Amino acid sequence: MQSYIDSAVNHFRALLEEQIARSERMRDVPPPKDYAALPVVTIGVIDGDGIGPIISRESTRVLEALLKDEIGADSIVLKQIRGLTIENRMAVGKSIPDDVLDEIKSCDVVLKGPTETPKGGTMESANVSMRRELDLYANVRPVSVPEEGIDWTFYRENTEGEYVLGSRGIEIPDTLCMDFKVTTFPGTERIARAAFEYARKNGKQRVAIVTKANIMKKTDGRFSEICHRVAQEYPEIEAEDWYIDIMTAKLVNVQDRARFQVFVLPNLYGDIITDEAAQIQGGVGTAGSANIGDQYAMFEAIHGSAPRMIETGRGAFANPASLLRAAVMMLKHIARTEKAAQLEKALDAAGNKPREMTAEAFADSVIAGL
Ligand code: IPM
Ligand code: MG
Secondary structure (H helix, E strand, C coil), X not given: CXXXXXXXXXXXXXXXXXXXXXXXXXXXXXXXXXXXXXXXXXXXXXXXXCCHHHHHHHHHHHHHHHCHHHHHCCCEEEEEECCCCHHHHHHHCCCCCHHHHHHHHCCCEEEECCCCCCCCCCCCCHHHHHHHHCCCCEEEEEEEEHHHCEEEEEEEECCCECCCCCCCCEEECCCEEECCCECCHHHHHHHHHHHHHHHHHCCCCEEEEEECCCCCCCHHHHHHHHHHHHHCCCCCCEEEEEEHXXXXXXXXXXXXXXXXXXXXXXXXXXXXXXHHHHHHHCCHHHCEEEEECCXXXXXXXXXXXXXXXXXXXXXXXXXXXXXXHXXXXXXXXXXXXXXXXXXXXXXXXXXXXXXXXXXXXXXXXXXXXX
């Protein structure tokens, strides 16, 4: 037992040193990339696993139609990136193979189909690795139900919390396991600032800070405190504290859920509650997700690779709307506001994809509405 304890303590020391170094690096970062000033914006397109190649192919077709002129003039390049598949990742034993990561880093932004995450074992999710490698700290997930007045934007912290050491916990065989949750001061400050900046720029009155600070006293306690400190720079916006449990209930309370506008929350709570929110909008197949950092950004569907759809032969009926909604966010992010609006309008006009409509037919109807 003593040797387990010793090796766990050593492991913990190494983690602590590494996380302190990560936190210090965050204080010294170059200014954010100005996409409007780039003569060429390179968009990497990644297929992924399961239904990924299907929804990615259809989304690419829509983008090629939408961006025909810019692609022709070489001011936008769509670059297909292969090799981020579960087979290839398992074969080389890396969540993102080195050559794939290099290709990703040669792009400005990435539109990514869902990738499979192996359960258990030590292989990290490709999403989690990419968010960390590119320092994509803000996971922005909008959900809207116009007829109910719902217009929510979630700012989920995306690089730390329960995720950053999720594959590196401690286990004493047959005795206990421990995972770690990490909240850094600069990491919290930057996600809080992103949420409040968004609220200010979009004329929102309220930001909900969602934690379980009554139980997770250190990590969530500081998260809430730091968000409130940042909120002082935004006196016109009200910062409210909510606990995650009651917030999950509030989101299904049709009487007063529309009062919420912007949410800022630690990684795992953000993961869970955004699936709930997406379901309220019409299902996870309808929701896009933006992973934003200062130098890179990655846009994806909120859902996973849906292996069951492939196994049951329903892959062709996958819904590309989620990835196309992500593409709208991507176009806004790279300062193509008009193109974003054009795609958004075509998606709204196409409506929710009927179950028996193929991904291809849905993409055709979006293209027709451009
Ligand atoms: C998401 C997904 C990912 C996450 C998985 C695929 C690792 O659920 O983007 O919400 O947990 O963050
Ligand atoms: Mg999720």
